[in-house]
Amino acid sequence: MTEQAIFPEMGEEIVRAEGLRKTFTLSRKQQKIEKTGITRKTAVDGLSFSAYRGQIYGLLGPNGAGKTTTLRILSTLIRPDAGDAFVCGCSVLKEPQKVRDKIGFMTSELKLDGFFTPDYLFRFFGEMHGVDKDTIEKRKTELFSRFGIDKFAQVRVKDLSTGMKQKISLVVSIVHDPDVIIFDEPTNGLDVLTAKVVTDFLAELKNMGKSIILSTHIFSLVEKLCDRVSIIIDGKSVADGTLEDICAGDTLESKFFEIYKNVKGDEL
Amino acid sequence: MTLKDLIVRNCKLYFKDKGLFFSSLIAPIILFFLFVAFLGGVYKDSLLSVFEGVEIESRLVNGFAGGWLMSSLLAVSAVSIAFTANCVMVQDKMTDRYADFCVSPVKHYQLALGYYIATALVTLLVCSVALVVGYIYLAIVGWYLTFTDVVLTILDTVLLVLFGTSLSSIVCKFLKSQGGITAVEVIVSAAYGFLCGAYMPIASLADAIGKTLSFLPGTYGTSLLHEHFMGGAIDEICSGLAGGDVYAQRTREGFDCVISFFDNAVPEWACYLIISITVVLLIGLYILLVASPWKKRSKKVHSS
Numbered sequence: 136m137t138e139q140a141i142f143p144e145m146g147e148e149i150v151r152a153e154g155l156r157k158t159f160t161l162s163r164k165q166q167k168i169e170k171t172g173i174t175r176k177t178a179v180d181g182l183s184f185s186a187y188r189g190q191i192y193g194l195l196g197p198n199g200a201g202k203t204t205t206l207r208i209l210s211t212l213i214r215p216d217a218g219d220a221f222v223c224g225c226s227v228l229k230e231p232q233k234v235r236d237k238i239g240f241m242t243s244e245l246k247l248d249g250f251f252t253p254d255y256l257f258r259f260f261g262e263m264h265g266v267d268k269d270t271i272e273k274r275k276t277e278l279f280s281r282f283g284i285d286k287f288a289q290v291r292v293k294d295l296s297t298g299m300k301q302k303i304s305l306v307v308s309i310v311h312d313p314d315v316i317i318f319d320e321p322t323n324g325l326d327v328l329t330a331k332v333v334t335d336f337l338a339e340l341k342n343m344g345k346s347i348i349l350s351t352h353i354f355s356l357v358e359k360l361c362d363r364v365s366i367i368i369d370g371k372s373v374a375d376g377t378l379e380d381i382c383a384g385d386t387l388e389s390k391f392f393e394i395y396k397n398v399k400g401d402e403l
Numbered sequence: 404m405t406l407k408d409l410i411v412r413n414c415k416l417y418f419k420d421k422g423l424f425f426s427s428l429i430a431p432i433i434l435f436f437l438f439v440a441f442l443g444g445v446y447k448d449s450l451l452s453v454f455e456g457v458e459i460e461s462r463l464v465n466g467f468a469g470g471w472l473m474s475s476l477l478a479v480s481a482v483s484i485a486f487t488a489n490c491v492m493v494q495d496k497m498t499d500r501y502a503d504f505c506v507s508p509v510k511h512y513q514l515a516l517g518y519y520i521a522t523a524l525v526t527l528l529v530c531s532v533a534l535v536v537g538y539i540y541l542a543i544v545g546w547y548l549t550f551t552d553v554v555l556t557i558l559d560t561v562l563l564v565l566f567g568t569s570l571s572s573i574v575c576k577f578l579k580s581q582g583g584i585t586a587v588e589v590i591v592s593a594a595y596g597f598l599c600g601a602y603m604p605i606a607s608l609a610d611a612i613g614k615t616l617s618f619l620p621g622t623y624g625t626s627l628l629h630e631h632f633m634g635g636a637i638d639e640i641c642s643g644l645a646g647g648d649v650y651a652q653r654t655r656e657g658f659d660c661v662i663s664f665f666d667n668a669v670p671e672w673a674c675y676l677i678i679s680i681t682v683v684l685l686i687g688l689y690i691l692l693v694a695s696p697w698k699k700r701s702k703k704v705h706s707s
Contacts, residue, residue: 210506211506212502212505212506232510235506235507235508238506240502240503244499246498246500246502246503248412248500250415250419250420251415260503262408263408263504263508264507264508265405
């Protein structure tokens with residue numbers, strides 16, 4: 136709230152993370168994979184940031200930095216060990232149900248039941264989110280038409296192309312018209328065409344006034360989409376602000392590696 | 404409304420996924436072919452050897468063997484189908500679809516209840532079809548069931564379905580991989596029939612094994628089905644014999660219509676009590692398992 140007062144041009148604060156901390160127990164198998172003897176891993180270490188209405192906020196960092204864990208905390212899938220986060224003023228710890236009403240959580244992984252049609256899945260998730268039948272139908276017509284799904288509404292998902300499945304997955308995630316969209320690695324593992332579908336979709340959501348929090352390790356995605364970004368290394372935010380603030384005339388990539396070197400020494 | 408949608412979705416997934424549907428029928432199909440191949444003949448011969456020298460009409464023998472087949476088939480199906488139907492829950496966890504439900508405003512207990520009720524409904528539906536087919540089959544080969552027997556076979560089936568649903572819900576709660584599902588399916592399909600006395604009468608197994616199996620509640624449910632499907636035929640066979648009651652009791656013990664716990668015959672009411680209490684305890688355990696979602700979810704380690 137203090138930051139909002141200092142920077143009123145940023146608009147209404149929609150997501151606020153305050154000192155988030157999350158530690159996991161590593162199994163023996165995970166210890167082997169990570170070549171470490173430690174049994175506990177701190178995935179998120181006192182992370183704080185704010186995101187504002189109608190903007191895209193990016194969490195940029197290497198694999199294992201704590202981006203997914205942060206997003207899963209924001210979406211109430213896991214509980215932080217310390218700290219709290221607020222979505223539209225609702226605490227993920229104290230009011231998880233209210234938070235779930237306000238968010239749409241997406242990943243680039245396809246999780247649709249292949250046996251069902253887009254029409255059924257849209258209606259099903261609409262009911263899950265407590266949306267009334269008329270609104271579901273209205274939103275279905277609007278979104279299916281906008282993303283070219285209407286022609287395939289009655290085709291089983293398993294018979295559709297990957298790009299179409301991705302579109303359906305995205306559309307289904309926002310069936311309840313959430314204020315905040317949380318997107319974990321939006322273009323990870325996608326081919327160029329499907330990746331474009333996703334990035335265009337995110338830009339369109341932003342134009343519709345939605346607030347978006349995304350995680351990525353792709354510099355070009357941040358440069359293309361994000362209004363503000365936080366660079367996360369080892370669970371900590373080491374830089375936070377607009378691209379201009381962080382880059383100061385440099386490219387995001389070179390700035391990121393400069394910061395990374397400062398934090399981690401010569402480890403690259 | 405949400406709970407109904409979840410139940411409908413889970414039921415639809417079971418029937419739409421042909422692999423899931425047919426794999427759930429493996430155990431009953433194995434049993435059916437075993438019966439056609441040799442088990443039917445074995446039971447008929449066993450029955451005739453008990454009543455050596457007594458003229459028993461073939462319709463009575465077929466009714467007895469058919470009763471064994473149907474009771475065993477239902478006992479195995481009630482558990483094996485429940486396990487496979489619950490694979491929907493495991494697949495949701497594996498594919499992270501479960502997370503999509505968790506970030507929606509749906510209550511955690513509604514999700515758990517959705518899987519439980521869908522599994523019970525699917526299992527009950529398939530078992531009901533088997534039950535009707537079984538009645539038709541017995542009417543053709545030899546019908547010796549009273550109206551009470553019919554009502555009790557329905558009650559037994561419902562109890563065993565609830566038992567299978569509760570047991571599988573607990574086991575599947577811990578499964579998170581395809582390997583886990585396959586292992587459980589194989590074990591349940593292959594072993595459960597033996598463990599509950601559906602493939603072979605427990606009375607014909609070694610004493611130590613019989614005593615061990617008498618600790619498993621499923622055997623009491625199977626025994627109830629055996630009694631209600633075969634009891635009428637046994638009584639009919641023994642009705643005209645001198646010392647018929649003794650013969651009937653021995654036949655019942657030999658074919659698991661009456662089951663013993665350390666050489667003490669367990670009465671029918673006690674069998675109902677055991678299976679009912681087990682169902683209640685398993686449901687209670689399942690509720691306890693689903694009551695602390697935060698703790699379980701927080702154990703997962705993420706890649707970034």
